[in-house]
């Protein structure tokens with residue numbers, strides 16, 4: 001798996017970041033980038049929780065549930081990388097020639113050639129390639 005590092009240093013622009021509320025769990029939100037281009041390290045939750053009305057104000061009737069802003073401080077979490085899975089693939093069977101001239105061809109070893117003999121063959125190919133390269137230059 002390869003990763004690509006993307007530097008986006010455009011402070012003030014919008015981006016989508018993922019946060020985790022201790023009550024409501026993970027959520028993503030469109031936020032404004034900080035001065036260094038990163039998203040804010042925490043945001044307040046905008047969900048609501050049902051609380052007992054008597055706990056919120058003195059005139060509240062005990063037992064009456066009412067929505068109250070959650071407002072928990074939610075830290076930034078690293079979101080899962082976008083993984084692209086293929087539904088299927090075609091397996092390449094059989095033999096094929098090396099795709100690149102510098103690609104090692106280890107098929108003779110698989111066919112039973114001793115490794116020392118194969119290395120000698122590779123050295124010979126390298127010498128010939130260098131010889132061709134030197135002839136081109138001169």
Ligand SMILES: [Zn+2]
Pocket residue numbers: 021022023024025045046047070071072
């Ligand atoms: Zn919350």
